[in-house]
Amino acid sequence: MAINWTDAQIEEIVASVMKGLTGEAPKAKPQYCGAGYNGKKYIGVYEDMNDAIDAAEAGYRAIRAMSLEEREKVINIIRDLCRKEAPTMASLGVDETKMGRVDHKTAKHILVADKTPGTSDIVADVKTGDYGLTLTEMAPFGVVGSITPSTNPSETVICNSIGMIAAGNGVVFNPHPNAIATSNYAVDLINRASAMAGGPSVLVSSVVKPTLDTASIMYKDPRIRLLVCTGGPGVVKSVLSSGKKAIGAGAGNPPVIVDDTADIKKAGKDIIDGCTFDNNLPCIAEKEVFAFANIADELIDAMKANGAYLISSQDADKLAKIVLVEKTNPKTGIKSKIVNRDCVGRDAKVLLEKIGIYVGNDIRCIICETSFEHEFVQEELMMPILPIVRVKNIDEAISLAVKAEHGNRHTAHMHSKNIDNLTRFARAVETTIFVKNAPSYAGIGFGGEGHTTFTIAGPTGEGITSARSFTRKRRCVLSESFRII
Numbered sequence: 031m032a033i034n035w036t037d038a039q040i041e042e043i044v045a046s047v048m049k050g051l052t053g054e055a056p057k058a059k060p061q062y063c064g065a066g067y068n069g070k071k072y073i074g075v076y077e078d079m080n081d082a083i084d085a086a087e088a089g090y091r092a093i094r095a096m097s098l099e100e101r102e103k104v105i106n107i108i109r110d111l112c113r114k115e116a117p118t119m120a121s122l123g124v125d126e127t128k129m130g131r132v133d134h135k136t137a138k139h140i141l142v143a144d145k146t147p148g149t150s151d152i153v154a155d156v157k158t159g160d161y162g163l164t165l166t167e168m169a170p171f172g173v174v175g176s177i178t179p180s181t182n183p184s185e186t187v188i189c190n191s192i193g194m195i196a197a198g199n200g201v202v203f204n205p206h207p208n209a210i211a212t213s214n215y216a217v218d219l220i221n222r223a224s225a226m227a228g229g230p231s232v233l234v235s236s237v238v239k240p241t242l243d244t245a246s247i248m249y250k251d252p253r254i255r256l257l258v259c260t261g262g263p264g265v266v267k268s269v270l271s272s273g274k275k276a277i278g279a280g281a282g283n284p285p286v287i288v289d290d291t292a293d294i295k296k297a298g299k300d301i302i303d304g305c306t307f308d309n310n311l312p313c314i315a316e317k318e319v320f321a322f323a324n325i326a327d328e329l330i331d332a333m334k335a336n337g338a339y340l341i342s343s344q345d346a347d348k349l350a351k352i353v354l355v356e357k358t359n360p361k362t363g364i365k366s367k368i369v370n371r372d373c374v375g376r377d378a379k380v381l382l383e384k385i386g387i388y389v390g391n392d393i394r395c396i397i398c399e400t401s402f403e404h405e406f407v408q409e410e411l412m413m414p415i416l417p418i419v420r421v422k423n424i425d426e427a428i429s430l431a432v433k434a435e436h437g438n439r440h441t442a443h444m445h446s447k448n449i450d451n452l453t454r455f456a457r458a459v460e461t462t463i464f465v466k467n468a469p470s471y472a473g474i475g476f477g478g479e480g481h482t483t484f485t486i487a488g489p490t491g492e493g494i495t496s497a498r499s500f501t502r503k504r505r506c507v508l509s510e511s512f513r514i515i
């Protein structure tokens with residue numbers, strides 16, 4: 031007779047056997063779910079989306095009652111906790127999603143803590159003239175519904191929370207179904223910070239089991255005044271067609287051009303550093319390279335000197351069959367290629383093993399020479415795989431790079447010292463972020479000037495979002511007074 035042991039029973043048996051053998055019970059694996067972590071219940075995480083919205087509305091009322099100084103106190107504690115707990119959230123993120131790298135995810139949390147703008151981002155605008163004074167202020171929307179991704183889960187929850195709270199909003203989150211524990215850990219962290227600052231014990235909220243159905247409750251609830259979606263194409267589309275004011279941050283496919291005036295050694299290193307950051311999960315990361323033919327060999331050598339492994343075109347085709355899979359749309363029956371979820375954000379070493387190539391831990395990126403038509407150029411893989419296409423001149427480079435970006439207008443990169451070439455590409459590609467002569471992450475303030483965000487709203491135009499993106503403008507007019515000149 032077969033016995034169906036539960037996971038808990040199996041763990042109990044293993045522990046008692048181990049204790050008998052070694053005198054010690056094995057070290058417990060961290061236990062987590064959408065509702066809690068290691069036996070500790072998350073604060074602000076509800077079974078029912080309606081309860082989560084009630085809580086976020088109460089949070090909004092509490093924020094409205096706070097002075098700017100009090101809001102800033104909460105935000106400063108969020109920053110402190112985010113720095114302190116960055117390694118925990120990074121490990122949890124990798125463990126739960128099986129994507130990315132713990133060291134890079136730790137760095138991303140510290141970036142969020144250090145470079146997400148707070149209340150100083152909210153500024154009023156004043157116009158004075160013959161008729162008096164008109165003041166325009168950046169006011170909160172109310173309760174914001176925030177859809178967050180699996181690629182940068184807790185980073186996005188914390189970054190959005192800082193901006194949304196600074197702007198005076200309440201927030202309810204609907205995290206990606208594959209990153210619930212990590213995202214809700216961050217929701218709990220925000221609420222702990224609020225309590226430590228003397229604010230309400232629940233300032234922001236979420237649900238134990240987010241799905242598209244719970245998201246739909248959020249879309250329809252009249253108390254949600256703004257929707258902010260950071261995610262894959264499907265979920266961004268659903269938010270933009272919700273009929274509500276929405277901010278959408280979706281897909282990109284960032285091209286890189288390297289011309290023959292660039293510092294080639296530096297370009298090779300910068301491109302590999304950017305492409306491999308968190309195993310290519312940030313949507314700004316380098317996805318395909320267009321290199322002038324006369325410097326392509328030198329560029330490939332520079333990449334190889336920085337942890338890249340060059341595969342043949344046959345191996346590239348073999349790998350393409352594994353990292354991209356065919357999907358049939360159940361409604362239309364149309365077949366298309368999508369990325370294999372099990373390969374997204376994996377180490378280069380693990381991906382190479384899938385085609386029978388075994389390398390050491392120093393290899394962090396797979397490079398290959400391909401044609402422009404190759405799937406590695408056309409599809410956004412979000413893996414440390416970088417195709418390189420040789421081009422004759424700047425005209426061909428710009429024309430192909432613009433096509434490969436597919437009109438997402440998200441992010442593009444260029445390595446060059448020719449100001450005309452740099453300007454021509456920037457004008458042609460029209461992306462929200464354009465990085466010159468640096469790794470892609472300089473575009474989100476990591477080793478570059480400017481603030482950070484993981485919600486890059488190209489489709490709806492807010493760009494590199496910050497507190498002011500989550501506000502509505504309100505005008506107050508005082509007639510015939512207050513002009514002192």
Ligand code: COA
Nearest residue numbers: 178179204205206241242261262264265279280313371486
């Ligand atoms: N809440 C509820 N449902 C969500 C969700 C959320 N926050 N996010 C995604 N979903 C849904 C999707 O709509 C989809 O539903 P469907 O199967 O009914 O269409 C399902 O969950 C799976 O979504 P998706 O994330 O697209 O698929 P995946 O898990 O197989 O893919 C990735 C993983 C990483 C490829 C994908 O999430 C992606 O492209 N992410 C990029 C995210 C990003 O960072 N974008 C913004 C950059 S600025």
